[in-house]
Amino acid sequence: MGHQIQAVIGKREAIQVFADCWVQARVVDLPQDCALVYLTDALFDDITELFDEPDRELPSPLALFTSAIRWALEGAARPGPLAYIETDYAGGVGTQAGVLLERGKVVLGPVEGERTVNRLLNAIGVWHRPGEDEFDALGLGRYRHMPL
Numbered sequence: 001m002g003h004q005i006q007a008v009i010g011k012r013e014a015i016q017v018f019a020d021c022w023v024q025a026r027v028v029d030l031p032q033d034c035a036l037v038y039l040t041d042a043l044f045d046d047i048t049e050l051f052d053e054p055d056r057e058l059p060s061p062l063a064l065f066t067s068a069i070r071w072a073l074e075g076a077a078r079p080g081p082l083a084y085i086e087t088d089y090a091g092g093v094g095t096q097a098g099v100l101l102e103r104g105k106v107v108l109g110p111v112e113g114e115r116t117v118n119r120l121l122n123a124i125g126v127w128h129r130p131g132e133d134e135f136d137a138l139g140l141g142r143y144r145h146m147p148l
Contacts, residue, residue, distance in 0.1 A: 084099050
């Protein structure tokens with residue numbers, strides 16, 4: 001089964017700070033007082049429209065982590081850390097990448113590779129039981145595709 005999302009994940013309070021800034025942001029509640037906001041086309045366009053500088057990000061494994069998205073997430077990553085993730089899997093083969101933002105700046109990444117999402121989720125305080133990982137602990141397998 002495939003998994004292809006671009007999303008911001010964090011503790012509920014930090015995600016709400018981000019979501020409150022954008023009309024197109026829809027909060028999805030997760031376990032462990034966490035939440036996510038998909039970076040939908042509409043949200044990406046809203047953020048990009050307000051940021052009128054040329055993209056200055058270096059090449060990275062993240063398709064949508066532009067200067068505008070970085071600016072928006074840095075502003076929101078003050079009450080708690082945020083993980084921005086991108087996954088692209090089909091038939092068990094694919095990629096995952098992301099960044100960790102904390103105290104208004106990127107503190108890790110962009111990083112990519114196996115267990116990247118788990119590493120970022122662990123950094124925002126997600127814990128897991130024996131036999132599962134952070135991804136499973138948040139039930140992210142239920143969120144396999146971006147909403148239309």
